[in-house]
Every structure is written in C-alpha cells, then in structure tokens.
Amino acid sequence: MSTRKHTALPKAEILIEALPWLTRHNGRVVVIKFGGNAMVDEELKAAFAQDVVFLRQAGLKPVVVHGGGPQISAALDRHGIVSEFKAGLRVTTEEAMDVVRMVLAGQVQRELVGLLNQHGPLAVGLTGEDGNTITAVKHLPEIDGELVDIGRVGEITAIDTGVIEALLADGRIPVVSSIARGADDGHIYNVNADTAAAALAAALGAETLMVLTDVEGLYEDWPHSDEVISRLTAGQLERLLPELSSGMVPKMQGCLHAVRNGVTTARVIDGRVQHSILLEIFTDEGIGTMVVPDASEGESS
Secondary structure, three states: OHHHHHHHHHHHHHHHHHHHHHHHHOOOEEEEEEOHHHHOOHHHHHHHHHHHHHHHHOOOEEEEEEOOHHHHHHHHHHOOOOOOEEOOEEOEOHHHHHHHHHHHHHHHHHHHHHHHHHHOOOEEEEEOOHHHOEEEEEOOOEEOOEEOOOEOEEEEEEEOOHHHHHHHHOOOEEEEEOEEEEOOOOOEEEOOHHHHHHHHHHHHOOOEEEEEEOOOOOEOOOOOOOOEOOEEEHHHHHHHHHHOOOOOHHHHHHHHHHHHOOOOEEEEEEOOOOOHHHHHHHOOOOOOEEEEOOOOOOOOO
16 A cells, blocks of 8 residues: 555656646636647657647647648649748748648648547637638748748738637637738738747737747757757847747747737747647746746746
C-alpha cells in the first residue's frame, strides 16, 4: 500500500502544480497557431490534439489557427506549379490560390479536425471566408522601394468573431484555416497564419496567444548563443524586431500585435517538444518565450 502511494505521488504533485493556472485560465480563450514540425510529424500531431482537447476539458476555450506551408508546396509541385517567394511571402497566382484553398480547407484542416474528434465531437473546421471571419485586401509588399504584386496574398482588414464565439459557446473547438474573403473585390486571399492567429486572439480578447515553431523560442543572441529569452515586454520586442530572422518576424510581430491589443500574454513555443502547450500553460518553468504588455506589473504564466 505504501509503495503504491509513493509511486502515484508525483502525479498528484503535477496536478497540484497546475491548479493555479487551471484557476486563472478557466473560461478564457486561448488561440493556438499550429505549424512547423508539429504539423507534419505523426506523433507530434497526435500529442498536439491531446493537448488541445485537454485544455478544452480543463475549462479553457481553445481556438486553433493553421497554415500549411509544407503541404501547399508539395501540392503545388504535384500540380506542376512553381513555388516562388518574394519578401518572405509565397507568390500566389489565381491557379496557385485554388491549390492553397484545397490544401488548407480540404486536407490540413480535415486531418486536424479528425485528430481532435477522436476524443469526442469537439472540433469544427472553418476558413476565414465562413461568416466573413477574416476579411482582407490585396497585400503589396515593398521590395527595394517598390510595391510588388504577389497575387492573392492578403492583408487582414477586419475580423468578425461571431461564428467562432457561437462555436465556443457551444463547447466546440474552432479550427480556422488562414484564408480570407476580399473586402472590396470578392476574391479569396491567402493570409499569413501567424498574422491571422494574432488578429483573432486580439478580436476574441484571448488570455493567451501561443505560436508553435521549430525553435525553442526567441534566442538572446543568435547565432552566437542558444540562450532563450524567457520573458520580454512589448517594447523590448519591438526594439529586437529589426534584428530577427525573416521566419521569426511574422511570429513575433503577431505576438506584439496581440499584447498591444488586449491579449494578456503571447508565447512562442517549441512545437517539436511533445505536449509543449501543456508544459507552457500549466507548469512553473514554461518552455518558450513569453511576451507581455509594457505596463505588466505582476508575473504571469
């Protein structure tokens, strides 16, 4: 009997450590950007689905936003369409947009909804087109001082949270593909999923934005050091932005937008670590980089 008690004790301690965070996050919206390795590795995908369902069963309201870079590139290859990038963004012709939409809404989202629904009738898939959840205009990036047309790539102009809030009120887990409806031309646009997740987090008044990446977090002095910055304010992040690698820029800009627009914390976490979402939300250590608003007084995790 005493041995059995002893072996079970660590489990009880883990649950007790989670209690303050369970209490703090209860009933709050958490927006999670699903991407990177977690999206293509079968074990990581399954662990991600478990984490999201755990959050839902623990009284939080998770919303999942996803892109699908690797899957889109593979599908474009199969269709004989060349993938081209300008200013870090995929050039999206009309023909390519049809493939992007098919992959995001018909493949990546379906698979994720299926994984989540192995645990119960919880997940519902939608794209930014549904209920005009995400509206955008054509994005023209500036390259060498000139505005360049890169096709059906959108810049978000408005978020309508009605459909997502209805799903959350019904106890569902919305899974949102980062596609937007054109604000002024009736077209469909491909929008950056990091940007979409941040805009949704702000519009929903989320407690937390979590962005899964393929790195441990934001590095102190990359490539000279692999020391991760565990916590920084919006102002500190803004000063760092010009020095960041191009892949991290939309993620960190998203975090900055979120905390400047009412989201309590934004975090970049390592999606290559199984159950990284639970580790970040429910433990004292946390495992990524957390961004907090400038006026933040108290510690928060």
